[in-house]
Amino acid sequence: MHDLFYAGLVGFSLLVTVQSAHTLFLTLYTWDRPPTEARAPERFLPPRLSFTVMLPARHEEAVIATTIERVVRANYPANLIQVLVVCSVDDDGTIAKAEEKITELRREGYGNVSVVVFHDNPINKPHGLNAALPQATNDVVTIFDAEDDIHPDIFNVVNTVMETEHVKVVQGGVQLMNFDSTWFSALNVLEYFFWFKSRLHYFARQGAITLGGNTVFFDRALLVRIGGWDETNLTEDADIGLRLSGTREKIRVVYDDRYVTREETPPTVTQFIKQRTRWCQGFIQTMHKGTWKGLPTRKQRLLAFYTLAFPIFQALLGIYFLFSLLTMLSLKTPVQVALISYLPVVMLIAHFLVSVVGLREFTAAHGLKMTRADVVRLAVAWLPYQLMLAYAAGRAVVRQMRGINNWEKTAHVGAHRGPSSEPTENVKEMVDDAA
């Protein structure tokens, strides 16, 4: 019986170690590749492609006007940009703020912004996008979230990439910025940093990519041809990425620190868990849907399955972590077994060190300052954050098993746009409402 237990412990420790090593590989993939793989073009072609920008928004009164403003004033001819603010009919506040901004812009001569209001259910992002798609008239359709700070040259970047590389789908970089707002924000920032800067490049190269929810650019005809977004899916972005991969469509990922779309971390633990639960559940949904089975090669299918099933593994990791803490304190095992069971701890240390360096790289790239206190906070927050991720993953698994599929919206406070990271009273109310 003991031998069986030890064999199980060794087996699971090795499995976790291999998985963790693979994650580390994905995390650092970009730094092992030539930099040209990730960089944006140094020179832009003259603007030729026209863009339809979709801004799906729900209860985004606090940030929607600024976002519209940034898109309209991008370094790209206004006549080549169409902006569609997408709202459900019940969201009077956001609609009013958007209309107010549109009126203001019209006075300045910008007539390329309009609001698309949808009246039917479900009230979620993919449904809104599908509702707006028939209104899109330009060559390329892109999505930005309501709180996004886009780079003024992002359209020039994509225009150049699409024209020179003849690709029909481009995923731009998205980066959370407020790394010092909350105890967990640095770790959240790093997740984005490594995901967009590194992992997505690997996925794109392998031809099995789960796209991001914004700063993603589609050839409109292609988008219409594949039928838009899956409205029943909580991560419609991941789903559409895999559907496109299944058609062997080449997808280019551009992560260049200079051109990332800036976002903010969720303001509270509750918001973070709800956002992460939605993502995890969306991945599980996509896995059950079986889109990944349509990928051309076994390696692609395996990679996609691994990515989509990861939340389940992550939930198990949380249980394993608690279990290993218990065994570490109470169980006397043979030395060889104990040594092997320490391997996941070694990998955990590796991930932590990579995160510290990653934070240094992130802050250096964006002209921010990293202090020793940030490293200490990273160290202190490290394990609680992993447990929080595991909890969210477990919550997603439970929700999926119980058939709960409602969209838990993330509140946005604009922490990436100003020095203050504390939600205002109004925003706090909105957060509670959204929750």
Add this chain to the structure above:
Amino acid sequence: MTPRDPAIARRGAAAGTVTPLGRATPAASRLLGAASAAQRSLGRWGILALAFALVTGLLTHGYHLFSYPLYSTDEGIYVERAWAVIREDRLSPVTYFYDHAPGGWLMLAAWEFLLPKHFDLFGNPVNSGRVLMLLAHLASVFFLFEIARKLSGGLLAPVIATFLFNFSPLGVYYQRMVLLDNLMVVGVLLSLYLLLLSRARLFAGSWSGLAFGISVITKENAIFFAPTIIYLLSRRTKGDPSHRFAMTLWLFAAGMSMLAYFLYATLKGELFPPQMDFNLAHQPQGHVSLLYELWYQLHRNQGTLFNHGSYLYTMWLPKDRYLLAAGLAAMLVCLYLGWRDKERNLGFLVAGTLALEIAFYLARGSVILDFYVIPLIPMFALCIALVADRALKSLPGPAARVAVTVVPALAAALLLLPSGGYLLTHDPQTGKLKPNDVYYLPLTYLQQEQIAWIQAHIPPTARIVSDDDIWVALHEGHPTYPYDESHFEAASDPAVRDKVFGGNWQNIDYIVLSNGMKQAMILNNTGGQENYILNTLNNHSTKVWQASRGKVSLAIYKVQK
């Protein structure tokens, strides 16, 4: 004029300027000047040169492998520990006291485990270990060839380096032996090779760190190479976005391998000595301790390497004075050139400091065993090769053409002239020309005869004090001798001395003397722990078997009770 100037680049290339080896980062591009030969594939001549190096390595080290040199005590110890890993699921058949980290014999155990008949496949159990050493040597030849090629940007340096590495009698003698140092050298060279890969990126650097960490837990003195390897990594990634990650992961991979050793001791409850007693005058009783052993090793002192009678004069110089003298001079030249222009002469700096680090280790005045010279051999060979390469490339045309014939002539002289001694020597007794002992003199048959006599005449239940060189043969052979113990353990390990022999000569049935074992017992008797065995040997035993050849003498004594 900047380093980007094509004229400088051409001059640098013509003069054999060290190439920057790898991805053309901005800093690397400056160093590169012209397209680097190091970045090119081997080519037909390169493949031929490498094949020549590997085949000569196979021949010089493989021929006569099982016959010479005599199986040494240290070889026996490591084979014995590998045996314990496979047969007894522990790191030593007796108390493991952290004298060395176990990486080396764990590798040896893995090798033995994979062999169809394990220890018996090649006859004497030490032979299977020697076959692993042969493979390790071939791996080292490959890595050394590639390191020299990438550091020099041509084929001359790798050919010279591997020639010396393969043919030096000093190298052949020690590299055939089952010693941790030989495995450590493979790890260090692999670590360097990975950093010099032309497509070396982040993960290659991590593997380099892991290889280095494993080499340290194979033989601890590898740590002396750390400064140069870390410096090389830093130079290779300088100006590259992956620089910080590469440095961190290298250190992590290397550090974690080493920490595993400390974790093992911690899990065994053997990290600290009992009552935190670090008193070197009296070894703490109760259990062994890693930190105590490290503390003890750090404070060991055995005079200087330059005493007459030291291994430098008695073993190393007689075996290959040319390599040692030329290597020392080349190391100094490398250090001078490398230090003078770190940017352009990176290869010289790397080779020179690698040699300096291990030379410092040997010369610093601690305990030195004869085979500790092993890591110095490839580093000296590398220094000589790089200096010769630079010298030849800097000669004007006619002189260079002459030099091209001088180099093979020197090699031939080393190989064929008795004064060179690499292949042919004069017999000291008869004065006749003969092959070097490493290809000619059979010795291990004496130990085979000793084992055969024991198996034919001594009952398996006998309590035997012997040496480690035949320990596995007696424990793995037919019949087996479970009560055979090494005299070191019989003298020093309470688990053997007190529980098996009770410290009483009457509990010993036979004493099997290896070559020089009696002298070793006397040297090991500073605390009187060998007294009861020496007393048995001198006063209560009769010689029942003896064999000798030249200065080698083996014997078996039966204890008269």
